[in-house]
Amino acid sequence: MTDExxxxxxxxxxxxxxxxxxxxxxxxxxxxxxxxRAAPGGLIVNAGLVENYPGFPQGINGLELAELMSQQATxxxxxxxxxxxxxxxxxGEQKVITTTEGNLVAKAVIIASGSxxxxxxxxxxxxxxxxxxxxxxxxxxxxxxxxxxxVVGGGNAAINEALDLSKFASRVTVIHRRAELRAxxxxxxxxxxxxxxxxxxxxxxxxIEGKDMVERLRLRxxxxxxxxxxxxxxxxxxxxxxxxxxxxxGVLSLDSAGAIITNEKMETxxxxxxxxxxxxxxxxRQVVSAAGDGAVAATQAERxxxx
Amino acid sequence: xxxxxxxxxxxxxxxxxxSDKPVLVDFWAAWCGPCRMVAPIVEELAEEYEGRVTVAxxxxxxxxxxxxxxxxxxxxxxxxxxxxxxxxxxxxFRPKADLKRSLDAVLE
Numbered sequence: 037m038t039d040e041x042x043x044x045x046x047x048x049x050x051x052x053x054x055x056x057x058x059x060x061x062x063x064x065x066x067x068x069x070x071x072x073r074a075a076p077g078g079l080i081v082n083a084g085l086v087e088n089y090p091g092f093p094q095g096i097n098g099l100e101l102a103e104l105m106s107q108q109a110t111x112x113x114x115x116x117x118x119x120x121x122x123x124x125x126x127x128g129e130q131k132v133i134t135t136t137e138g139n140l141v142a143k144a145v146i147i148a149s150g151s152x153x154x155x156x157x158x159x160x161x162x163x164x165x166x167x168x169x170x171x172x173x174x175x176x177x178x179x180x181x182x183x184x185x186x187v188v189g190g191g192n193a194a195i196n197e198a199l200d201l202s203k204f205a206s207r208v209t210v211i212h213r214r215a216e217l218r219a220x221x222x223x224x225x226x227x228x229x230x231x232x233x234x235x236x237x238x239x240x241x242x243x244i245e246g247k248d249m250v251e252r253l254r255l256r257x258x259x260x261x262x263x264x265x266x267x268x269x270x271x272x273x274x275x276x277x278x279x280x281x282x283x284x285x286g287v288l289s290l291d292s293a294g295a296i297i298t299n300e301k302m303e304t305x306x307x308x309x310x311x312x313x314x315x316x317x318x319x320x321r322q323v324v325s326a327a328g329d330g331a332v333a334a335t336q337a338e339r340x341x342x343x
Numbered sequence: 344x345x346x347x348x349x350x351x352x353x354x355x356x357x358x359x360x361x362s363d364k365p366v367l368v369d370f371w372a373a374w375c376g377p378c379r380m381v382a383p384i385v386e387e388l389a390e391e392y393e394g395r396v397t398v399a400x401x402x403x404x405x406x407x408x409x410x411x412x413x414x415x416x417x418x419x420x421x422x423x424x425x426x427x428x429x430x431x432x433x434x435x436f437r438p439k440a441d442l443k444r445s446l447d448a449v450l451e
Binding site for chain 2: 099245270
């Protein structure tokens with residue numbers, strides 16, 4: 037290996053967990069680098085208004101919050117690299133991180149590469165992605181002005197999307213495979229009381245159909261087995277998230293969902309490798325907990341390095 | 344100067360369809376977070392492919408006609424046009440290397 041850049045801490049992922057870890061690591065005067073495949077922010081750039089991050093009683097736009105977090109971390113000396121991490125390996129106590137923009141060597145690594153939307157896995161989903169199938173209501177909602185749309189899912193992401201889409205769409209149908217929602221109560225209350233939002237309970241999507249664009253969904257009631265169709269121009273899929281741990285197979289212990297198992301110090305089963313945020317097994321997937329995880333991980337990384 | 348050109352419903356045909364070079368068109372909007380992630384990459388591509396590829400941006404908020412004409416229902420969407428027709432359709436954020444591969448394929 038000829039061209040390797042050396043750091044105390046390399047942070048993988050630039051969402052709230054990674055940016056918070058970077059802030060703490062930089063203030064600890066550790067030589068710190070954050071690697072992010074896109075721009076800083078992670079999933080919150082798709083979140084619209086973040087209403088539950090303390091300190092912002094009026095809420096704050098997710099993109100704006102991401103930019104502020106990034107500014108704050110880089111102000112204290114965090115370096116950043118735009119690249120995708122392809123592998124993480126151990127060389128004795130050193131950690132070698134291979135990226136699309138060269139190799140990095142670090143004493144400690146904080147993994148904060150978060151999670152991505154789970155796909156539905158039904159016929160038509162791939163084919164109509166960008167033609168009515170969407171994974172981001174904040175991005176695409178306004179393109180469905182006065183059109184009927186559906187949201188698949190029953191958690192916070194799904195209900196937030198339904199509420200956001202109700203500003204544009206003629207009708208929003210939430211399709212959920214259970215008889216009740218998992219979303220935070222205040223979101224449930226808003227959605228259930230909303231005149232434009234309807235619910236199809238105990239229902240799953242079997243296929244997405246259309247000619248050039250999405251035109252209808254084939255649905256099945258899981259309790260009665262009854263099949264039906266729903267005419268929509270758009271379908272927003274929000275059935276959950278999958279941790280981005282593909283590049284970590286065989287390096288660290290993962291749970292059955294692919295999330296990284298850590299203890300309360302954010303330590304993984306490899307000394308010097310920490311994890312923070314949504315990628316952690318048992319994460320509550322909130323900005324505030326991700327930021328908290330990042331702070332713990334960076335503090336523990338400092339102790340690991342400096343003893 | 345190797346910068347993306349802002350294109351509207353009014354001049355889309357002239358700038359994009361009648362171009363003698365391939366055109367990369369970035370459909371975006373101000374409210375869209377991933378679009379802001381794509382924007383700096385698109386700017387770099389405009390510089391790196393200067394003279395070989397025209398790079399254009401369409402704000403879908405102001406230019407609904409062009410967006411719906413090409414069935415753009417997700418942003419960011421990048422379309423590559425050659426001889427007046429779309430030949431490549433890239434939906435969502437992709438790393439720069441992927442976008443270069445798509446452009447290089449069209450240039451061959």
